[in-house]
Amino acid sequence: MDHCLSLPGAWSDQPWEGDHVAKVGDKIFAFIGETSVGLKCGRSRDEADEWLRRYPDDASVMAYIGRYGWNTLKLGGAITDDEVLEAVDTSYADVVARLPKAKRPPQPGS
Template sequence: MTPGEQIRDHALSLPGAWPDEPWEGDLVAKVGPEDKGKMFAFLGDTSVGVKAGASREEADEWLDRYPDDASVMAYIGRNGWNTLALDGAIPLEELLEAVEDSYDAIVAKLPKKARPPQE
């Protein structure tokens, strides 16, 4: 199984997570009601996009630790989103944890009635 498949499977196994393709060819993981779900991961074959911090400064820690494998996401990077390479220096465990942290950050912003039951 490739790292991209492992990340995808892990993201979609989180409580209440579901796949969506808001733009042709771009798979994302969302959580929340299907009509108002929020993205928590952009699932690519060679990278994953995640909410990497509550602020740009917090998310920049990834760029400092992995300058060749972490970058600010276009358009939404100012809100703490990063792109993390799957085939570089970032260990798979850290990538999986980054997806979980992104999920937790997005779930926390959902209205309580829209949050999935936690196992």
């Protein structure tokens, strides 16, 4: 997903064979699949569940890390491209905010 890698300081990694991710600093903000993207969709599971309520056929809790607010969002379904891009930006911003200040990338306009 080109948008993930266009964000300041973002880079592509393959930490496990066959799994492509986008990172900022040393932290993952997106799990990139061919037909889906895994993102931090809320600060808590309750907050991330809003995606499941709105898109029961196109959003699901991610295995292992879902309890921390991570969801898988299906691409090309009921979730619009704009909503996916906004979710990517939100996941990225959440991860950047948790990085130590010294590891945060410079943001445009700062």
